[in-house]
Amino acid sequence: MGFPREADDHAEKLRWRGVPGVGDGSKDVSNDQQPNRNSGAEVSISLPSITGKILAKVIEYCEKHVFDFKQGGPGEDWDREFVNVDQAIIFDLIRAADYLAIQGLLDLTCKKVAAQMANKSLEEIRKLFNIENDYTPEEEAAVRQEHPWAFFD
Amino acid sequence: MKKEYFIEYTHLISILLSSNRLCGPSGGLVLAFSEGGVRPGALFEFTFSALLVQVARGEPVARPATSRPLPPWASPYLEKDAMDWFSSLPDEILPKILSFLSTKEAVQTCILSKRWRNAWTFLPVLKFSVADYWVDGSFEDDKFNNFLSGVLENRYPIKLDVFEYTNAVLNYDSEISFEFIDGIGLEPRKAVVIVGRDRADLLDYPEFVFSCTKLENLDLRMKIADALPIRIRPELVHLPALKFVDLTGIALVDDCKFTQNLCSKCPVLETMVLRLCDLDITEISSKVLKELTLYSCSQARRTQISCPSLASLVIESYEEMEGFELKNMTSLKYAKIFLYLDDNHGDLNLSSLSNVSHLSLGLLPQFKEKLEKDICDCSKAFRNLRHLEIDFLCLSYDIDLVACFLKQSPFLEELTLHLCEPEEDDPEEEISQEELGNRINVLFQREHLKTLRIVKPKERPDLVIDTLMNNLRTHIKTIGEEIIMCET
Numbered sequence: 001m002g003f004p005r006e007a008d009d010h011a012e013k014l015r016w017r018g019v020p021g022v023g024d025g026s027k028d029v030s031n032d033q034q035p036n037r038n039s040g041a042e043v044s045i046s047l048p049s050i051t052g053k054i055l056a057k058v059i060e061y062c063e064k065h066v067f068d069f070k071q072g073g074p075g076e077d078w079d080r081e082f083v084n085v086d087q088a089i090i091f092d093l094i095r096a097a098d099y100l101a102i103q104g105l106l107d108l109t110c111k112k113v114a115a116q117m118a119n120k121s122l123e124e125i126r127k128l129f130n131i132e133n134d135y136t137p138e139e140e141a142a143v144r145q146e147h148p149w150a151f152f153d
Numbered sequence: 154m155k156k157e158y159f160i161e162y163t164h165l166i167s168i169l170l171s172s173n174r175l176c177g178p179s180g181g182l183v184l185a186f187s188e189g190g191v192r193p194g195a196l197f198e199f200t201f202s203a204l205l206v207q208v209a210r211g212e213p214v215a216r217p218a219t220s221r222p223l224p225p226w227a228s229p230y231l232e233k234d235a236m237d238w239f240s241s242l243p244d245e246i247l248p249k250i251l252s253f254l255s256t257k258e259a260v261q262t263c264i265l266s267k268r269w270r271n272a273w274t275f276l277p278v279l280k281f282s283v284a285d286y287w288v289d290g291s292f293e294d295d296k297f298n299n300f301l302s303g304v305l306e307n308r309y310p311i312k313l314d315v316f317e318y319t320n321a322v323l324n325y326d327s328e329i330s331f332e333f334i335d336g337i338g339l340e341p342r343k344a345v346v347i348v349g350r351d352r353a354d355l356l357d358y359p360e361f362v363f364s365c366t367k368l369e370n371l372d373l374r375m376k377i378a379d380a381l382p383i384r385i386r387p388e389l390v391h392l393p394a395l396k397f398v399d400l401t402g403i404a405l406v407d408d409c410k411f412t413q414n415l416c417s418k419c420p421v422l423e424t425m426v427l428r429l430c431d432l433d434i435t436e437i438s439s440k441v442l443k444e445l446t447l448y449s450c451s452q453a454r455r456t457q458i459s460c461p462s463l464a465s466l467v468i469e470s471y472e473e474m475e476g477f478e479l480k481n482m483t484s485l486k487y488a489k490i491f492l493y494l495d496d497n498h499g500d501l502n503l504s505s506l507s508n509v510s511h512l513s514l515g516l517l518p519q520f521k522e523k524l525e526k527d528i529c530d531c532s533k534a535f536r537n538l539r540h541l542e543i544d545f546l547c548l549s550y551d552i553d554l555v556a557c558f559l560k561q562s563p564f565l566e567e568l569t570l571h572l573c574e575p576e577e578d579d580p581e582e583e584i585s586q587e588e589l590g591n592r593i594n595v596l597f598q599r600e601h602l603k604t605l606r607i608v609k610p611k612e613r614p615d616l617v618i619d620t621l622m623n624n625l626r627t628h629i630k631t632i633g634e635e636i637i638m639c640e641t
Contacts, residue, residue, distance in 0.1 A: 095242065114251070118255075126265060
């Protein structure tokens with residue numbers, strides 16, 4: 001398929017470690033699988049699920065936060081800067097974090113999206129995220145009737 | 154020969170990497186993927202000398218008509234104009250995003266589009282804030298009460314993770330009714346109740362947070378405008394699953410039995426944090442408590458702390474305190490004591506700290522004198538002490554205490570000294586070697602210290618510490634690593 005090799009920037013040594021909080025809980029990781037050591041081999045892997053750019057971002061986050069348990073992490077400023085990116089990247093990061101079960105990154109990115117929704121009218125939110133309002137006026141009125149306690153502004 | 158693996162992500166994937174910077178048992182992540190889709194869920198570990206990541210982008214996939222999210226292997230943003238950003242996210246993520254909004258805003262998203270109709274009902278976090286209903290200088294209590302009951306009646310009965318109630322609006326006339334919420338049987342994992350009023354007798358909060366069978370984490374913050382900590386006297390305390398409790402601004406009094414109840418009726422209570430509380434209690438006694446932290450509390454009388462499982466004790470207080478009697482501190486590993494003791498009768502028995510491995514002490518008035526007396530006379534060695542940190546150390550003068558510690562701790566590895574700003578009227582003396590010998594009546598030299606760290610105050614990065622270093626070197630033969638840094 002002839003795709004650009006971003007790989008050269010990603011040459012890294014990889015070794016097995018375990019970090020609690022990543023990929024645990026809801027996903028059923030079978031921990032008793034014997035690791036298959038394949039040292040020294042040069043392996044080329046296609047990762048069609050997640051673009052190299054997003055993978056790099058996820059790795060960047062994980063690398064910074066892997067010390068959370070010992071030293072309290074890089075701090076809010078770094079986190080804030082990390083999610084100061086295009087909408088497309090934020091949403092790709094959410095999907096990646098959800099799929100890879102990285103709680104900290106998922107919280108951070110969801111919080112960023114929530115911050116964009118806060119204190120905005122419904123129409124403003126729809127516009128910002130291109131949400132198509134598929135309610136007919138009658139349907140919308142019905143929903144409002146159903147929960148009158150929620151709408152009184 | 155390069156092998157190419159087609160990677161199909163499954164739910165088991167996380168990313169493994171490490172770099173030269175990461176070392177030690179806490180570093181790294183796991184990269185796992187299944188090979189060829191045949192054995193989904195298999196976990197592999199690889200050691201690569203170079204990882205070549207071939208970037209593959211899937212074919213553009215037409216946006217599905219329903220709200221089913223795109224499969225992870227398709228990048229949805231190839232067609233960029235006017236695409237619904239949320240369409241690529243699975244349904245389960247929407248409530249997660251909403252959980253960072255106030256519940257009031259979250260509920261209103263049901264009108265955004267059909268997909269959002271019931272997203273809020275799966276909110277794992279409920280946040281009610283009285284400030285949301287404060288309109289034009291008056292509180293709309295009817296609307297608030299209706300909202301409370303509306304949310305609770307209409308939400309999907311999933312497990313509630315966090316319940317948060319904030320009422321920091323100091324003065325209003327109306328009353329909030331907690332009858333509904335106290336009666337509905339909410340069982341959150343964590344409850345945060347933040348209440349501030351202008352008068353103590355008008356303080357109101359939901360009582361159910363004191364009797365939740367599944368509550369693991371309770372964060373209670375009380376504030377009365379410009380006044381002292383407030384007593385609370387919950388009718389019933391039944392929190393069998395409570396693991397963490399964090400109390401702010403509460404007056405703990407023997408009569409109210411609040412702390413006694415927490416200690417005796419919570420069989421798994423591991424962590425207790427008290428901030429800005431007033432302690433008028435004779436004891437904190439628990440067989441299971443592992444961490445006890447007291448920040449800026451005040452004290453009416455000396456308190457006995459008897460917690461045989463306690464591993465960490467932090468007492469940080471810059472107001473005069475009566476002191477503590479530490480009993481049964483057999484499990485204590487970490488202690489941080491910054492204590493300002495009352496002139497006449499403040500006390501803390503320091504010999505009970507002799508088993509700790511990490512000790513951090515702030516040399517506040519009275520406490521410093523007490524330390525010098527207790528530690529230097531102490532026959533018990535600090536055999537387990539590996540890390541010692543001393544704060545508010547004034548240059549040149551307090552070396553005696555450090556020397557005492559060095560003598561009493563044969564296995565000390567790391568010593569950190571935080572220097573404080575020298576007083577205006579203290580001359581920065583040059584102490585002669587002879588005078589040094591006279592002053593220091595502890596002639597002791599230990600072999601080796603792994604790390605010595607000196608932290609200079611922010612305002613004086615130029616502070617000359619040669620004398621101090623010379624003093625220290627007379628007591629320590631070899632120092633592995635010497636770090637001199639400025640306070641951050």
